[in-house]
Amino acid sequence: MTAQAAENPPMSTITTAPNDLAAPRAALFLHRWQSTSFALVAGVAALLSGHGAAPMIVAPAIVAIGVALDRSRQVRDLRDRAADAAFVASADQLGQDVLPVWAAHIENSRHQMESAVAALTQRFAGIVDRLDQTLRASGHGDDIGLASAFAHSKDELGAVLDSLKDAMASNTAMNSEVQSLSRFVAELQQMAAEVADIAQQTNLLAINAAIEAAHAGEGGRGFAVLAQEVRKLSALSGATGQRMADKVGVIGEAIRVAREAAQVSAKREAASARASEGAITGVLERFRGVTEAMEASTEALKQQSAGIQVEIVEALVQLQFQDRVSQRMTHVRHNIERLPDLLAESRRRFDASGALAPVDAKVLLDELEGSYAMADERATHADSASREAPAAPADSLEEVTFF
Amino acid sequence: MAKTIMIVDDSASLRQVVGISLRSAGYDVLEGSDGADALKKLTGQKVHLIISDVNMPNMDGISLVKELKKLPAYKFTPIVMLTTESADGKKAEGQAAGAKAWMLKPFNPPQLLAVVQKLVLP
Numbered sequence: 001m002t003a004q005a006a007e008n009p010p011m012s013t014i015t016t017a018p019n020d021l022a023a024p025r026a027a028l029f030l031h032r033w034q035s036t037s038f039a040l041v042a043g044v045a046a047l048l049s050g051h052g053a054a055p056m057i058v059a060p061a062i063v064a065i066g067v068a069l070d071r072s073r074q075v076r077d078l079r080d081r082a083a084d085a086a087f088v089a090s091a092d093q094l095g096q097d098v099l100p101v102w103a104a105h106i107e108n109s110r111h112q113m114e115s116a117v118a119a120l121t122q123r124f125a126g127i128v129d130r131l132d133q134t135l136r137a138s139g140h141g142d143d144i145g146l147a148s149a150f151a152h153s154k155d156e157l158g159a160v161l162d163s164l165k166d167a168m169a170s171n172t173a174m175n176s177e178v179q180s181l182s183r184f185v186a187e188l189q190q191m192a193a194e195v196a197d198i199a200q201q202t203n204l205l206a207i208n209a210a211i212e213a214a215h216a217g218e219g220g221r222g223f224a225v226l227a228q229e230v231r232k233l234s235a236l237s238g239a240t241g242q243r244m245a246d247k248v249g250v251i252g253e254a255i256r257v258a259r260e261a262a263q264v265s266a267k268r269e270a271a272s273a274r275a276s277e278g279a280i281t282g283v284l285e286r287f288r289g290v291t292e293a294m295e296a297s298t299e300a301l302k303q304q305s306a307g308i309q310v311e312i313v314e315a316l317v318q319l320q321f322q323d324r325v326s327q328r329m330t331h332v333r334h335n336i337e338r339l340p341d342l343l344a345e346s347r348r349r350f351d352a353s354g355a356l357a358p359v360d361a362k363v364l365l366d367e368l369e370g371s372y373a374m375a376d377e378r379a380t381h382a383d384s385a386s387r388e389a390p391a392a393p394a395d396s397l398e399e400v401t402f403f
Numbered sequence: 404m405a406k407t408i409m410i411v412d413d414s415a416s417l418r419q420v421v422g423i424s425l426r427s428a429g430y431d432v433l434e435g436s437d438g439a440d441a442l443k444k445l446t447g448q449k450v451h452l453i454i455s456d457v458n459m460p461n462m463d464g465i466s467l468v469k470e471l472k473k474l475p476a477y478k479f480t481p482i483v484m485l486t487t488e489s490a491d492g493k494k495a496e497g498q499a500a501g502a503k504a505w506m507l508k509p510f511n512p513p514q515l516l517a518v519v520q521k522l523v524l525p
Contacts, residue, residue, distance in 0.1 A: 313512050316420050320509040323414040324487060327458070373458050375489040400518055401505040403498040 090358030104384035116321035123315040177258040262333040335368040411435040411455040424512035438462025457486040468500040481522040
């Protein structure tokens with residue numbers, strides 16, 4: 001009995017073990033599991049060392065203490081498991097509900113940019129073609145400055161399209177940043193599941209320890225093995241707890257990168273708007289000057305001029321995509337910028353209490369939904385929430401309401 | 404003499420597209436980048452119609468309409484809301500504030516000109 005008892009580590013070694021193996025924060029995180037199971041283990045270990053006849057006398061008392069501790073542990077475990085479940089659910093919600101909405105908005109914006117750029121390219125090509133035909137047919141293009149307008153406009157329209165494509169590329173980069181966030185969230189969920197699993201195993205071992213304690217007289221060796229297992233598991237869950245805490249930091253960093261990508265995207269959009277502002281005004285007004293001059297010319301030229309006016313009107317409709325995309329991206333950017341606050345709050349509560357605090361993803365979704373102005377934004381939100389493909393952008397022209 | 408129309412929108416590209424459409428029809432165009440900027444630029448001169456966005460920084464379009472209704476010089480100036488905002492509640496707010504029409508973006512330039520011609524002051 002004494003030899004067996006000597007194999008059991010003394011109480012101080014057991015209780016400080018997690019501090020040797022993992023960071024103090026992880027120890028705090030684990031405190032809830034240790035406090036009950038190690039008290040039980042230590043109490044029994046003390047009885048096993050020194051007092052040969054004691055187990056016979058105090059066994060009923062140990063069982064009574066074991067039952068009382070077991071009950072209080074069950075209450076705590078229930079509460080902690082509820083906190084774990086809430087955390088896992090919140091990570092789930094972040095991954096399944098919020099990120100797809102962000103990604104759908106970015107994807108939808110990219111799609112709108114792409115179709116607008118394609119349509120503009122077509123319109124611009126149409127305008128250039130008509131001017132070219134007119135130039136050939138009339139044979140006096142230079143009289144109305146058509147040739148120089150043609151050459152100049154082609155260059156300027158090319159520059160506009162380049163800058164629009166640039167904005168589109170940075171939008172794509174932002175989308176991949178948001179995608180990488182889902183990967184972090186999945187890792188976090190995996191780790192939360194590990195911790196929950198370990199907690200459950202620790203719980204089972206603690207129950208076994210209680211049973212062993214009841215038979216302490218004959219089962220000292222089996223008990224020592226159990227105590228070792230509890231230590232190992234605690235160390236393991238301590239390390240996982242630390243990894244989870246670290247991961248929250250990594251996610252914060254990833255959000256910072258995504259936010260920077262969003263800012264770069266916004267800057268490029270603004271630059272693209274500025275670049276196209278001068279160029280498009282110049283080109284369209286030059287066209288107008290040219291078409292006015294053409295109207296003064298022959299009937300055939302007049303018809304070409306009318307055709308060009310239609311193309312210009314269509315180009316003016318298409319150019320409004322910049323306004324729509326920029327509004328949508330502003331709403332998503334503001335929403336992304338809110339996430340670090342929520343993560344920091346969860347981290348603060350974790351540091352203070354050692355219990356995992358859920359990140360309230362619903363707050364984010366509600367705020368995002370509240371910021372919408374456009375019908376197609378609401379449609380994207382509804383579609384991505386129901387996990388369907390993003391809706392086609394609403395490019396049909398709407399009615400006017402007179403009051 | 405050409406009539407003057409003010410366009411209030413925080414998007415430079417949108418102001419530009421509206422500006423091109425209006426100038427091509429012979430109107431003079433004033434620009435404001437938000438409600439506050441528009442009020443600052445309206446210093447008593449005659450404006451025949453105002454086209455305003457709804458969601459803007461500093462001062463939104465609905466607040467701008469309310470402010471304009473308090474000013475004797477612009478109390479009767481017709482205001483067209485040109486916005487991506489499609490919620491009926493916002494539209495009702497615009498109507499209650501005193502706007503004359505609600506037009507959704509993206510707009511078609513000939514359609515905008517038709518609305519302008521219908522509402523512009525003589």
